[in-house]
Each structure stands twice: as structure tokens, then as C-alpha cells.
Amino acid sequence: MSAKKRSPLTAVWDFFCSLKLTIVTLILLASTSVIGTVIQQNLSPREYLRVYSETTFRILSDLDFFDMYHSWWFLSLLALFAANLIACSIKRFPRVWKTVKNPVLAPEDTLYRTFSNFEELLVKDSADEARQKLEGFLARSFAAPVVTEKDGKIHLFAQKGAYARFSVYITHLSILIIFAGAILGSLWGFKGYVNIPEGQQVSQVWPRNGNTPIDLGFAVRCDSFAVSFYPGTARPKEFKSVLTILRNGKPVPGLDHHSIIVNKPLTYKGITFYQSGYGPSGSPTLGLQVKVRASGATREVSIEKGEQVPLSGGAQLRLVDFTSSFQNYGPAAKLEVLPPSGQPRSFVILKNFPDFDAQRGGDYIIRLTDFQQHYFTGLQVAKDPGVWVVWLGCLFLVLGSISAFYLSHRRIWVTIQPVGKKTGIKLGGSAHRNQPSFALFFDEFKKNLKSEMTS
Amino acid sequence: MNSMHLSAQLFNFVTIAYFGAMVVFFIYLASRSKTVALIATVLVYLGFIAHTAAIGLRWYASYQLPGTVGHAPLSNLYESVVFFSWTIPLIYILMDFKYRQRAVGAFVIPFAFLGMTWAQLKLDKNIEPLVPALQSNWLTYHVVTCFLGYAAFAVACGVSIMYLIKVGKEEQNSGNSPAGGIVGLFPAAKVLDDINYKAIMVGFPLLSLGIITGAAWANYAWGTYWSWDPKETWSLIVWFIYAAFLHARFTRGWVGKKAAWLSIIGFAATIFCYLGVNLVLSGLHSYGG
Numbered sequence: 001m002s003a004k005k006r007s008p009l010t011a012v013w014d015f016f017c018s019l020k021l022t023i024v025t026l027i028l029l030a031s032t033s034v035i036g037t038v039i040q041q042n043l044s045p046r047e048y049l050r051v052y053s054e055t056t057f058r059i060l061s062d063l064d065f066f067d068m069y070h071s072w073w074f075l076s077l078l079a080l081f082a083a084n085l086i087a088c089s090i091k092r093f094p095r096v097w098k099t100v101k102n103p104v105l106a107p108e109d110t111l112y113r114t115f116s117n118f119e120e121l122l123v124k125d126s127a128d129e130a131r132q133k134l135e136g137f138l139a140r141s142f143a144a145p146v147v148t149e150k151d152g153k154i155h156l157f158a159q160k161g162a163y164a165r166f167s168v169y170i171t172h173l174s175i176l177i178i179f180a181g182a183i184l185g186s187l188w189g190f191k192g193y194v195n196i197p198e199g200q201q202v203s204q205v206w207p208r209n210g211n212t213p214i215d216l217g218f219a220v221r222c223d224s225f226a227v228s229f230y231p232g233t234a235r236p237k238e239f240k241s242v243l244t245i246l247r248n249g250k251p252v253p254g255l256d257h258h259s260i261i262v263n264k265p266l267t268y269k270g271i272t273f274y275q276s277g278y279g280p281s282g283s284p285t286l287g288l289q290v291k292v293r294a295s296g297a298t299r300e301v302s303i304e305k306g307e308q309v310p311l312s313g314g315a316q317l318r319l320v321d322f323t324s325s326f327q328n329y330g331p332a333a334k335l336e337v338l339p340p341s342g343q344p345r346s347f348v349i350l351k352n353f354p355d356f357d358a359q360r361g362g363d364y365i366i367r368l369t370d371f372q373q374h375y376f377t378g379l380q381v382a383k384d385p386g387v388w389v390v391w392l393g394c395l396f397l398v399l400g401s402i403s404a405f406y407l408s409h410r411r412i413w414v415t416i417q418p419v420g421k422k423t424g425i426k427l428g429g430s431a432h433r434n435q436p437s438f439a440l441f442f443d444e445f446k447k448n449l450k451s452e453m454t455s
Numbered sequence: 456m457n458s459m460h461l462s463a464q465l466f467n468f469v470t471i472a473y474f475g476a477m478v479v480f481f482i483y484l485a486s487r488s489k490t491v492a493l494i495a496t497v498l499v500y501l502g503f504i505a506h507t508a509a510i511g512l513r514w515y516a517s518y519q520l521p522g523t524v525g526h527a528p529l530s531n532l533y534e535s536v537v538f539f540s541w542t543i544p545l546i547y548i549l550m551d552f553k554y555r556q557r558a559v560g561a562f563v564i565p566f567a568f569l570g571m572t573w574a575q576l577k578l579d580k581n582i583e584p585l586v587p588a589l590q591s592n593w594l595t596y597h598v599v600t601c602f603l604g605y606a607a608f609a610v611a612c613g614v615s616i617m618y619l620i621k622v623g624k625e626e627q628n629s630g631n632s633p634a635g636g637i638v639g640l641f642p643a644a645k646v647l648d649d650i651n652y653k654a655i656m657v658g659f660p661l662l663s664l665g666i667i668t669g670a671a672w673a674n675y676a677w678g679t680y681w682s683w684d685p686k687e688t689w690s691l692i693v694w695f696i697y698a699a700f701l702h703a704r705f706t707r708g709w710v711g712k713k714a715a716w717l718s719i720i721g722f723a724a725t726i727f728c729y730l731g732v733n734l735v736l737s738g739l740h741s742y743g744g
Contacts, residue, residue, distance in 0.1 A: 030724075031693035036686035036692045037736055126567045158623045182681075191679060231709045239587050262587035263676050274678045275587075340638075382678030390680060394667040398660060405656040 016087035025081045033075065036068045037224060040208075049241040073233055082179060085172050093169055100162045100409075106155045107413050107428075115428035116435070117442040122422045123453045127154060128415050130423045130453065137452050141445060142412055164407035165432060169401030171448055175395030184386030192381040192427040196222035197281040198374050205381040216271060216381075219246040225278055225377040238262075239275050241377040270383050277378025284322060286333055287370030293363055300369075311364060314340040324373060326350065333368050408433035412445070425453070459516040463580065465509035466537065470575050472502030472543070480561035487640055492557040499564060503544040510541060516672040517582050523592040526585050529598040532733070533578035538598065539729070540570035542606030547655070550610060554650060556642045562613035585601030593672035600667030603692075605725050610695070611651050612722035618647040622712060648711070651718055652704060659697050666690050684734040689728035696721040 012072050039060065048057050048066065064071030094107060104111060112118060123130055129153050131147070138158045145156040186448045190398050192214055201221035204213040217237035223242040230237045238261055244254040252268065260266045265274045283305035291298045292312060301317065308318045316338040326332030331351040338344040349357045351368040358365045412429040427446065431438035478496035483491040510528055518525030528534040547563050550556075550703035557608075574580075624638045643649065669687070681687060700717040703709035 019702055021708075022702050023706060023709060024700070026695045026699035030692045030699070033688050033692050033695070036683060037688045037732070041683065069688075235584060236587055237584065238590075242506045261590075263591040263593075265675070265678070272678055274676065276677065384674075384678075384680075387674060387680060391671070394663075394670075398663055398667065401660045401663060405660065 013087070014070055014400075016083055017091045018084075019088070021080075022088065025077065025084060025215065029077055029081065032068070032074065036066055039065050041069070041422060042067055058448070060178050060449065061097070061186045078179070080150075082176060085175060089169055089172050096165050096169075100165055103146075103157060103411065104413075105146055106150045107157075107159050107415065109426075109444060111413070112415070112426055112428045115430055117429040117439055119427050119446045119449075121425050121450060121453065122419060123425060125423055125424050125453070127416050128411065129416050130425060131156070133437045133453060134414055134416065134425070137449060138412065138414070140234050141448060142410075145414070148441050154416040156416070159409065159411045159413070161407050161409050164403060164409045167169065167407060170396050171404055174396030174400050178390050179393075181386040181389030181391075181393055185384040186386075189382070189384040189386060191384075193276075193378070194220075194381055195279070195376045196235035197380050198222055198224055199446075201244075217269065218252070219249075220244070220379075221246060221271065222377050225375040227278060241275055241278075270385065274380040274382070275279075275377070279378065280374050281374045281376040284324075284371045285372040285374075286319060286322060286368060288317075288333075289367040289369050290317070291365040292366075293365055308338075310330075311337070313363070315366075317362070317366075319348060319362075322371065322451075324371070330354070331368065332370055333371075335366060337362065337364060339363075406434075406440065406453040410438055412442075457516070458512045458519065459582065459716055462509045462512035462516060462744050463576060465505050465512065466571070467577060469502050469506045469509060470568065470571040472505065473540075473564055473571055476502060476560065477564050477568050480557070480564060484558060484640055489567055492560075495560055495564075496557060499544050499547065499560065502567075503541070503548060506537075506541050506544070510537065513582065520582060520584060526589075527593060527595045527598075528582075530585055530589055531579070531583060533574050533580050535598065535602070535729075536570050536574040536578060539602050539605060540567045540574065540604050543567040543570070544610050546606045546610050546657070550650065550654070554642075554646070556646065556650070558616060558640045558642065558651070559610070559617065562617055563610050566609045567611070573581055588676065591672060591676065593668060593675065597665060597668040600661050600668055603610075604658045604661030604665050605729060607654045607661065608693075608718075608722045608725050611654035611658065611718045614651045614654065615718040616649050617641050618644060618651060618715045619712065619719075621647060622715075648714070651715065653695055655700055655718065655721075659694075659701065662690070662694055662697065666694060685732050686728070689724065689732050693721060693724045693728050 009091075025054060043066070045061075048060075050408045052060065064073065068074050115175060125133065134156055135145055136149065136157060143158040143160050145158040148155045148157070191208045193203055193208060194205040196202050199222070201219045203216050203219040206213055221244045223244055224237075227239050228237045229235060230364060240259055240261045242257050242259050243255070243266060244253040244257055245266075255266070255268060258266055260273060260275050262275045265272050267273075286303050288301045289298055289302060290301050290311060297312065299312070301309050301311075303317070303319045305319050305322055306314050311317050318336040318338065319333060320336050321334040322332070324331050329350050332348055333351075334343050334346060334348050336346040345355070345362065346364070347360055349364070349366055349368050351371070354367045354369075357367065409432045410429065411431075412427065415426045417424050417426075427449070429438065429442045429445070476495045479491060479495035479498060482494055493544060507658070513528045513534075514525070517528065529538055543563060543566050547560060547567075550559065621638055621641045621644050625644065666687075668728070669690070670680040673687075696717060700721060701715045703717060
């Protein structure tokens, strides 16, 4: 291959390896991410048109700003980030691997000149004596050295925390693992939603973005739903659904009448159900006490909205409407009495004011004694086979970044050579991170070494 | 006097202590007296001890509410601002042990004072029982890691401002004797740069942990660890900025001033992530913190 042909390739490779690209990509990711927090994502066109003009809507829509985190350009930016990360690691890793696996055991004088932590001394011991003393000293106060004899010189090399050099790569790998987990989840997982009225069951859920329901392969029944409040307040304390998982129509052992609350979901066959909403389902059943004014005879009536119940004396009672809170008066029902002849009369009764209806002066005095509202429970349904991969990536990210910041690879070289009748000792050290604290350590180390060698 | 009342009184004292410390730090910058710096630092310590006690008392008081089980005081905007204001002197004190650079206090303690003042004057101080969404141990892990990270970034931001002032002054009277006046008391630019980096080294893993615990909690409560909610997205924006900062350290042309600016922008984004998102944007994370 000629140099001309290779150079564009090298240029591309250098582009992907550059740290400047990393910084620019990170800043681009940060600044473009702002868009999706300012423009609400994934609304319907009609909702957007309420805020934006037609032209603005079209431009923003063409730029994918309404679902920007899944747009081609944002995903490309993430891909560029990943490519940069991989390229940087591929470029630098082999050199680091070599540094750790094949350390320089017999350093030249030129290497010693590069150390900022350096010391030279002359001792009266013979080279062998010096070597013995130094071996012991290094092992005691730093790490056991590797001894190499070459060209009449004795070299000692000791190192600590060599693996710290890999922590950067673990951090980088962790991000790729998180990406892999996210891709896994989006390919083989789903996020759905389902509303189940009390007493009913479903075997399908609706995906959040899609129109075809997903078969669960089993059924979920909502046995009951309840919301409780802190005493004397309207502040909810607990939303609770009692669910039963049914397989072939039979409850699955252990998941029969199983309660879930917010922050305590239920998982079956990799599919998890989360308590996330509720609402009234169907019309409530009202308990009424009907008293005939003339005779004083009372009777309990249970009635639903729209239902018509015969009363003694040939009249009919109909429930027109019901609300669990009517202004500040609490539960209220709108009723209609249809006498056998004459005009129907409608009126309102209030649960919290039982004697209110007596003042109306009608033929019947009606009290609202009780009402029972049926609910549906709203469940988020999710399956994400990639989530454990994501957590693994997160673990690597935290451990990797902490060790990248706080651990350092420290190395000390000692070279012993006879100088006339005496023995010369050169020593140098380096740390790949946190040099100031290593410098302090090295000062202490050489002081102790000197007193050891001269004693 | 009940614990809730005592806690409220202590919080007032804390606010005054931080105010005092801030003023005395400013006097120190003008007077250069070591004794004055010591007084300011003692005020920070006193405020911090009272602050810790007041948070503890408020925690205790939450158990006294009828019909509830009690919870760590991290559940609404008031409590989160108070906690954030607690983490700033905490990080300052730790830095003080290591560096003894007390001029830094003048640029860091004001954040704690502003936080406490805002909380005491403007925010709802009632202890409310937890709504169902917050009834989880993840709440404590998530909030504590996030805010310790935020506090480290606050220190980094204060130090970066000092760095820019110092370097700016040095460039102005280049060649002349070292800058006098207030700036003369500042640590050397190299030291400021180092503290900036060290603070972000503390903050970045904490922020990562905060995002991860938040994601884990969201996954546990809603079934999605990430939904590009504005709060989540802003925390990621902050993460991107500090990741850029950390890589800038190894890149020619990006050290020094640019890195200091990245640190300041990072903290501005942090504050927006913390408060702006709740006050300006809408989303799932509407508990105030």
C-alpha cells in the first residue's frame, strides 16, 4: 500500500482516536440533550399545533425534535461517542498492556533522567551486599523487587497497583456495556400499560408505542384495588392492588391474591407489573334508606345510576347522577321520584347531611347511607432482558471511575553498579497518577533507604 | 419545646452562623489576618454541628407524626435545600483538613448561606408524610449521593471562579510582583486548579452513583430505568459536562481557563438540574429535589 492511499485512512483513524473529538462529542451531547427537555417529547401532532404554528411544527418535526432521543442524529452522536471510545481504547490499550506485562527491568541512564523522583548515592558496601540490603528494604517498605543482572549492573524493579492502569478501560467498557444492555432491552423487551377493573382479568397488554396488543402467555386478575389516605388529609398513603396470576385458568401458587403497591411490583416470567394508576370503573352502587313520610315505614334500597326502583305507593325512584364529592359537601346523589300520576320531581341528597332531605317536604324522605365505588387498577407492564446488563455496566462504571481517580500504578527502579572501590546506587520512581502524594512517599522512602544503607 | 420547634430554631441559628462565617471570610480577604480566618472557620464548624443536629431532630420529629412511620428528611424542596446546604460545609471542612486554604471559604460558604436563607424564608417547612411514590429506601441512597456530588461541584465552581480571578489578575500585571490585594491571599493558580480537579474527582463518581440509584429506583417503581424525563436528561447533561472536564485535563489547549469555565458551566447545569427543572420544566420528578 502506498503512503498516499494510507494517509486518508490514517487521518480517519486519528480523528476517531482524538481526545478533542471526545470533548467535542460530550459537549455536543450535553447541549443537544437540552432540546428534548424544553420541547415536550412524543405528544400528538394536535397537541403540538396548539403550541406551535404550522410552519414551526413542520420544521421541528423534520428535525425530529419531537422524539429527539431516538432521532437518527442523536443516535449517530451516541454512536460517534462509542466509536471514539473504542478507537481511543484500541490505540492506547496495547501500550499500557506492555507497560504492565513487560516492565523495563534494566533501565538505561536515559530513563533515570526522566524521573522527577530521583536519587543517587555512594555506599561502602560491595555490590552484592548492597543488593541484599536493598532487596530486603524494598520488600519491606514497598514491594518485592525483580532482580536483573545485565552488563555488570544489578537492577531491582518493584511495582504496586499495576492493575490501576486498566481502570480507565473498565470505565470505558462500562459505557459500552450499558449501551449493549439498552439495545438488548429495546430489541427483546417491551413497555406496556393495562387497566384491569376489579374482578376482571386480562391476558394482553398494550405497548406504549404501538397498536398491536402483546400476549402475556398468562392472565392477570385484579381481585381488588384500594387507596388509603393519611388520617385527616387528602394525602394518599398507599395504592394497593391485589392481583392473581392465572395459568390455564388456575392461579399460580404463591401469586394468588398477591398485593402490589407503588415501589413493590410483582414479577412473573420476566414480566413485571407496577402499580401506577387507578380510576373509577362502572357506576357505584348506592345504599339508600327510604322513609314514607305518611306512615313512617322505612326500607333499604340499593340502586345504580340510571336504575329505576319501585317504591311503596306505586311511585318509582330513579338515580339520575352521583358524585363522590359535590363542591365541599361530600358525596351527593341526584334522584328523581316519578309518582304514578303527575310530574316527576328531581332533587339532591347529601351523604354528610342525613336530615337534609326531610326539609324538602316530599312524600318520601331519602337518606344516602352508603356507596360503593368500583375501581380499575392501572398497571405498567415491562419486560427488559437487558436490565441486568445495564446494572453490570453501572457497577463497572462506578468501580472503574473510582479506581481510575484514586489508584495509581507506582514503580521504583534501583540500579547498583560498582564505582571504583565503592558502590553506586541510583534510584528513581514514578506514579501514573497522583504524583504529589507519591513524591511525599518517595522522599520518605529515600530517607529511610539512605539511613539503612549507611548504618 | 418539641423537637420540631427546636429543629426550626436551630436552622435559624445555622443560617446566621453561615452568614457570619461568610462576612468574616470577606473580612479575612481584606485583612489577611490568620485569626480572622480561624474565626470564620470556627463559625462554619458551629453552623455545621447545629445543622447536623437540626436535621437529626427533624428526622426524629417525623416519627412523632400521627399515623406515619417517619422518614429521612429528604422528601420535599425545603428538606432537599437544607440538606444541600449541609453538604457544602461538609465538603468545605473536609477540604480544609487537607488543604488549609481558608480563602476558599469566602467562595464556597455563600452557597450554603444562600441555600439556607432561601429555605428558611421562602419554602414550606411542614413535615409531610411520604406519598406512595417516595416510600422506598432508594430515596435516601439517591438523594444522599446526588447532593454530596452537587456539593463537591459547588466547591469546584467556587475554586474555579477564584482561579479565573487569579489568572486574570496575573495576566494583567504580568511581569510585575505577584498580585496584591484580595487576590494575593488566594492559593496559587496551580493549587486552585488542583482543588478544582480533586473536587470533581469526588463529585463525578457520586453523581454517577446518584444517576444510577435514581435509574435503579425508577426501574423498581415504574419499570423503566431511563425515560428521558427532563430531570434524568439534565443529570446526564451535567454528567457529560464533567466527563468533558475530566478529559480536558489530558488535552492540550483545554487545560487552565477552559477547564475552569467547564467547571463553572457544569455547576450552573447542576443547579438547573436541581432547581430549574422543577421550577421551569415539567416532568415525573415533581417532589422538589
